[in-house]
Each structure stands twice: as structure tokens, then as C-alpha cells.
Amino acid sequence: MKVMHTKHGAGGGSHRGWVSAETLKNPLPEEVPQGQEAAARVPILSTADVVAARKTCRLSAMEAGFSDAEVTSIVTAISEVARNIVEYAHSGEVLIKKTQRGTRRGLKIIAADNGPGIRDVRGIMEPGVFGNRGGCMGLSRAKWLMDTFDIVTKPGRGTTITMVKWLD
Amino acid sequence: MDDYIKQFRVDYEAKLRRYLESRGEDGLEEAYQCGRQALSLQIGLLDLAKAHEDAQISLLSTIADLSEKAKLFHHAGEFFREALSPFEAVQRGFRETGAKYSELNQELARRNLELAETNHKLEVEAANRKNTERALRASEEHYRDLFQEAKAMQENLRSLSHRVLQAQEEERKRISRELHDEVGQSLTAINVNLTVLHQSGEFKNHKVVKRMFDTQQIVRDTMDTVHRFSKELRPPHLDDLGLIPALRSYTKTFSERTGLRVFFTAGAGVERLGPDEKIVLYRAAQEGLTNVARHAEATQVKVRLRNYREGIRLEIHDNGKSFSLNGQEPGKGTNRLGLLGMQERVRLVNGRMAIEAEPGKGTLLRVSVPFKAPKIPVPETFPGTAREEQRAYS
Numbered sequence: 001m002k003v004m005h006t007k008h009g010a011g012g013g014s015h016r017g018w019v020s021a022e023t024l025k026n027p028l029p030e031e032v033p034q035g036q037e038a039a040a041r042v043p044i045l046s047t048a049d050v051v052a053a054r055k056t057c058r059l060s061a062m063e064a065g066f067s068d069a070e071v072t073s074i075v076t077a078i079s080e081v082a083r084n085i086v087e088y089a090h091s092g093e094v095l096i097k098k099t100q101r102g103t104r105r106g107l108k109i110i111a112a113d114n115g116p117g118i119r120d121v122r123g124i125m126e127p128g129v130f131g132n133r134g135g136c137m138g139l140s141r142a143k144w145l146m147d148t149f150d151i152v153t154k155p156g157r158g159t160t161i162t163m164v165k166w167l168d
Numbered sequence: 169m170d171d172y173i174k175q176f177r178v179d180y181e182a183k184l185r186r187y188l189e190s191r192g193e194d195g196l197e198e199a200y201q202c203g204r205q206a207l208s209l210q211i212g213l214l215d216l217a218k219a220h221e222d223a224q225i226s227l228l229s230t231i232a233d234l235s236e237k238a239k240l241f242h243h244a245g246e247f248f249r250e251a252l253s254p255f256e257a258v259q260r261g262f263r264e265t266g267a268k269y270s271e272l273n274q275e276l277a278r279r280n281l282e283l284a285e286t287n288h289k290l291e292v293e294a295a296n297r298k299n300t301e302r303a304l305r306a307s308e309e310h311y312r313d314l315f316q317e318a319k320a321m322q323e324n325l326r327s328l329s330h331r332v333l334q335a336q337e338e339e340r341k342r343i344s345r346e347l348h349d350e351v352g353q354s355l356t357a358i359n360v361n362l363t364v365l366h367q368s369g370e371f372k373n374h375k376v377v378k379r380m381f382d383t384q385q386i387v388r389d390t391m392d393t394v395h396r397f398s399k400e401l402r403p404p405h406l407d408d409l410g411l412i413p414a415l416r417s418y419t420k421t422f423s424e425r426t427g428l429r430v431f432f433t434a435g436a437g438v439e440r441l442g443p444d445e446k447i448v449l450y451r452a453a454q455e456g457l458t459n460v461a462r463h464a465e466a467t468q469v470k471v472r473l474r475n476y477r478e479g480i481r482l483e484i485h486d487n488g489k490s491f492s493l494n495g496q497e498p499g500k501g502t503n504r505l506g507l508l509g510m511q512e513r514v515r516l517v518n519g520r521m522a523i524e525a526e527p528g529k530g531t532l533l534r535v536s537v538p539f540k541a542p543k544i545p546v547p548e549t550f551p552g553t554a555r556e557e558q559r560a561y562s
Contacts, residue, residue, distance in 0.1 A: 048194075055193035068249065076253035079200050138204075141257035144264065 039097035042082075044113075045090070050082040053094045057109065060096045064107050065167060074107060074165050077145040080138035081111035081161050089115025089158070099164060106147070106166035114158040121153050172209055176202075180216075180251075181223035187247050188227065188240055199250035207254050216255070220248045330516050337402075337447060344402035347394050355391045359384060396421065403450065410439045411446045412473070415453055419471055426461045434473035438480050445537045448513045449473070449482050452521075452535045455506050456484040464488030464531060479519070479538035486530045510535075 040060060042053040057078045061071045078094060085092035092113025099108040118124065125140055139161070143149035146163040153159040180202055187195030206216050224244050231237045362384045371377055399421070406414035412434045423430040441449070453471060460469050466488025474481045514521045519537035 051192075051194045051197045054197055058193065058196075072249045072253045073256060075196070076200055076250070076257065079197065140261060141254060144257045144260040145253070 039095050041093060041095050043091070043093045044082050044085045044111075047083075047086060050079060050086060053078055053082045053096075057094075057096050060098070061107055061165075064098055064105070066107070066165070070165065073145040074109070077142040077163065077165075078109055078111075080142035080145075081109070081163075084138055085111060085113045085115070089113030091115075092158075104166055106164050108162065108164045109146075110160065110162050112158065112160040117155040117157050117159055118151075118153045119155050121151060125151070173211060173215060176206065176209065176211055177219045177222065179205075180219045181226060184220070184223045184244060184247050185227055188243055191243055196247065196250045199247040200253060203251040203254035206251070207258065213252075213255050216251060220244075220251070326516070329512055333513060333516065340401040344398045347398040347401070351394050352391065352398070355387055355394065359387045359391065362387065396425075400454070406446060406450055407443075411441065411450060412438055414450060415471070415473070418450075418454065419457070422457050422461070428461060428466065429468040430457075431468065431470045433471075435475045435480075437475050438473050440539055441480055441537065442539075445480075445517045445519075445539075448517050448519065449480065449535065449537055451513060452482055452510050452533075453484065455510050456482075456533045456535075459506065459533075460484065460486045460488065460531075466530060476536065479536060482533075482535045482537075484533045488530050 040056045042056050043049060044053060054075050058071060058075050061074045066074065078096070082094055085094075092111065092115065095108075095110040095112075097108050099106050124137075125143065139151070142161075142163065145165075147166050148162075148164045150162040151159065152161075183195070183198045183202060187199065203216070205211075224241070228237055228240055228244070231240065362380060365371070366377070366380055366384070371380065399417075403414040403418060405417050415434070416432055419430040419432045422428070457469065457471070460466055464486045466486035469484060469486040472483045472485075474483065511521055514535055514537065517537050519535060521536075522534045524532040524534070
């Protein structure tokens with residue numbers, strides 16, 4: 001199941017609500033754009049890797065020109081998705097790269113794992129659901145801290161989260 | 169202060185100290201974990217701020233070097249920001265949810281407005297319907313009143329025509345008696361006197377004798393005419409002997425007078441009819457035969473009195489031209505008044521009248537009269553009954 005949530009209407013205008021799409025084919029896409037700006041790839045296996053991902057992300061975000069507060073937001077978001085991998089999938093990776101759409105520049109984070117997937121992704125991502133639900137709650141926090149949030153998941157077939165924070 | 173908050177503050181200070189010493193990403197990750205923990209323990213933002221302030225004072229108050237102090241303050245701020253970021257996320261979530269709720273609320277308000285509008289329209293519609301209903305009911309009542317009036321008038325008319333017909337019968341009876349008793353007796357007396365004079369032999373002049381003889385003949389003819397007229401006005405047999413002898417006598421006379429062959433048959437039970445019904449049938453036969461003689465150009469006519477389940481039916485069937493052949497319709501032309509009068513009489517005894525005319529098969533007049541005539545029926549609902557009556561008599 002593919003679920004997309006866009007907060008600031010990146011590209012396609014205000015895109016509120018959820019969009020389901022086709023079956024997840026490759027939960028670990030080889031997102032290494034050759035010849036373009038290099039993407040930073042951090043494998044996630046333990047809590048120590050979460051710290052590594054944060055550090056890489058922080059550097060990329062600062063380099064991209066985000067403010068201190070925005071950097072903190074982005075780093076927190078990557079913490080949430082990385083912790084989610086450690087907690088539920090046990091192994092996976094995050095990818096951090098600069099992105100551009102038209103004149104808009106931003107930072108894109110992709111988190112992918114081969115874990116159990118999420119059964120009721122709609123239920124846990126629905127705004128208005130609050131409460132201590134561990135990693136699930138963490139995912140909606142990540143969504144709120146970023147500008148776009150896109151999750152593709154299927155029970156038994158892993159999860160891929162793509163999120164973007166735009167400059168200005 | 170609650171124990172878990174105390175514990176949180178102790179942890180926070182320890183983690184902040186570690187970060188200020190190492191200043192690594194792992195320290196910041198711990199700050200973020202502090203924020204998450206605060207959220208899940210439901211420690212408020214102000215408590216978190218207070219924990220940070222106290223930890224900062226505790227850790228930095230002993231440092232004398234100002235530039236070192238400023239640097240540490242800056243790093244403490246970094247730590248604090250990381251700890252706050254989960255709260256930031258939740259606040260944004262609330263904001264977004266709030267926006268969604270207000271959107272939903274606006275939608276709800278819009279729907280409510282539409283509903284109110286629809287409700288209003290429905291109310292107006294209901295009021296309109298009620299008015300229409302009231303008007304309908306009023307006009308219905310009006311028409312019911314009119315109908316009642318018409319019905320009353322119809323009843324009045326019927327009882328009036330009943331009385332007129334009764335008076336006519338009485339008058340005819342009286343005239344008939346006068347003719348028979350007075351005029352008839354006088355004529356008989358004149359005839360007797362003439363015979364006596366004739367037989368006395370006093371008159372020798374054969375011219376006078378011839379004149380007397382002629383006069384006697386005229387008197388006899390006049391007596392016949394008077395008797396016939398009297399009989400036609402009020403058949404004496406009808407009251408004394410009954411309908412069958414009266415009609416047999418009438419048809420015999422009719423046949424002699426017109427030359428038409430009349431076949432008369434009658435069933436048993438005819439005399440069970442009341443006097444009113446008998447007169448109606450007798451008059452109907454009279455009128456019907458007169459019409460045959462006048463218009464049908466027939467050579468023979470069958471007159472039948474038959475029993476049917478509820479009464480007696482009179483049938484007069486001629487072999488002449490039918491109405492459609494001679495261009496006359498029932499209720500029109502010269503015999504219109506006669507037919508109308510017959511219809512009225514039949515109706516008064518609750519009977520029915522019908523005329524069948526088929527080219528080449530002559531005309532059949534049918535008059536049915538029930539035995540026990542109840543009171544003249546009053547139609548309950550005017551359209552149905554009116555139609556029925558039209559069918560019955562046209």
C-alpha cells in the first residue's frame with residue numbers, strides 16, 4: 001500500500017489526503033544517482049546507527065542552508081524513521097540527498113527496510129490520533145516535521161518512507 | 169513534586185552534562201530521547217523548560233571563565249532545542265488537526281445552513297399543501313351542498329310529477345265516468361226516443377223517416393266514439409278485472425281500429441302488481457301501440473307480459489321500420505312527449521324502460537316494473553347514479 005501525504009503542496013499543489021498505489025516491488029531501491037550530487041547512505045542496524053544517521057543528516061541539512069531550528073526538525077524526523085527501523089525491522093537504511101523541483105531546493109530522506117511492514121498505515125497516520133504508540137506515533141511526528149511524507153508499505157514486504165523538507 | 173518528574177530532571181541534567189563534555193551527535197540524540205520521554209510521561213513543556221533551566225544553572229554556575237561560560241550556554245541551547253523538537257512535532261500535528269477540524273466545522277456549518285434552507289422550503293411546501301387541502305375541502309363541501317340541493321330539487325320534482333300524473337289519472341277517471349255516465353246515458357236516451365218515434369208510425373213522409381234513421385245512426389256512432397274514448401281514458405276492466413283483461417280488451421279494440429294484427433300473451437303473476445304499477449304498464453302499452461300505429465308502418469305487433477325475477481316486463485315488438493330507418497330516435501320527434509311521459513311514469517314506480525331498434529327487425533320497447541316498488545331511490549353519489557340513470561332511460 002502506498003500512502004502519500006504532502007503538507008505544502010510540493011509540485012502538484014495542495015495534495016491533502018491519502019493515495020493508495022500499486023504493490024511494493026522493491027523495498028530497497030538502489031537510489032544512488034550517478035553523476036549527480038552524491039546521496040549519503042547510512043545502514044541502520046542499531047541505535048548507534050541512528051546517531052550516525054542524525055550526524056550525516058545534520059551535516060547535509062546545514063550544508064543545504066537550513067536554519068538551526070529547521071535542522072533540528074529534519075534531524076528529529078530522521079531519528080523517528082531510523083528508530084522505527086531499529087525497533088520493528090531490525091535492519092534497513094536511510095538515504096539523504098539534495099533534491100530540486102523547479103527552482104525549489106530541498107532535502108530528501110528515504111528510509112527503507114525489509115521488515116514486517118505496517119498493517120494499518122492509514123490508522124496510524126491519520127491526523128488527530130494522539131497517544132503513546134511508540135514508533136507509530138513517531139512516524140506521524142516525522143510527517144509533521146517535514147513538508148512531504150510518503151509511505152509505501154505492505155505486510156511482510158517492508159516499508160519505504162520518502163520525505164522532503166523544502167528550503168523556504 | 170512527582171517522583172517521575174524528579175527522576176526525569178536528574179536524567180536530563182546527567183545527559184546535558186555528558187553532552188557538554190563530549191558535544192557529539194549521540195548527546196543530541198539523547199536530548200531528543202529526553203523530549204520523547206517527556207512526551208510519553210506527559211511531562212509538560214514548561215516542566216521541560218524548568219528542568220533545562222535548573223540543570224543549566226547547576227552545571228554552569230560554577231564556571232568562572234566568561235567566554236567558556238558563553239560557549240557552554242550555546243551548547244546547552246543546542247541540547248535544549250533537540251529535546252524540544254518532539255514537542256514541536258506534536259504542536260504542528262495539533263495545528264494541522266485543528267485546521268482539519270475547522271475545515272470540517274465549516275463544512276458542517278455549510279451543511280447545516282443547507283439543511284435549514286431545505287427545512288424552510290419543506291415548511292413552505294407543507295403550508296402550501298395544507299392551504300390547498302383546505303381549499304379542496306371547502307370546495308368539496310360547497311359541491312356537496314350543491315349536490316344536496318340538486319338532490320332535494322330532484323326529489324321535489326319527482327314528487328311533483330308523481331302528483332301531476334296521479335291528478336291526471338284521477339281527472340281521466342272522472343272525465344271517463346262523466347262521458348260514460350252522463351253523455352253516454354243521454355245519447356242512449358236520445359236513441360231510445362228516436363226508436364220509439366220511428367216505431368210509432370206517425371211519420372209517413374219517407375224523407376222524414378230517412379232523416380230519423382240517419383240521425384239514429386249518427387247517435388249510435390257517437391255513442392261508440394264516446395264509449396271508446398271513455399274506455400281509453402280509463403279502462404274499466406283495469407280496476408274491475410285486472411291488467412290482463414284490460415290489455416286484451418284494449419288490443420282487440422286497437423286491432424279492429426287500426427287493422428294491425430296484434431298477438432297478446434301474458435304470464436301468470438301479472439296481477440300481483442299494485443294498482444300504480446298496473447296503470448303504468450297499461451299506459452305504456454297504450455303509448456307504445458299508438459306509436460307503432462302512427463310511425464312504424466308495421467303489419468303485426470306482439471305484446472307480451474312476462475315474469476322476470478323481480479317483477480313484470482312488458483314487451484311490444486313490431487315488424488315495421490325501426491327508428492333508425494324512419495329517421496326517428498327515441499326521445500325526439502313527434503312522439504317525444506309521449507315517450508318522455510312514459511319514461512317519467514316508469515321511473516315513478518322504480519322501473520326501467522329501453523328501446524331496441526334494429527334495421528329490418530322492427531322496434532322493441534321494453535318496460536320493466538318491479539313488484540314491490542320501494543320509495544323512489546335517492547342517488548347517494550351524484551355522478552355514478554346520474555350516469556346509470558342515463559344509461560337506463562336513453
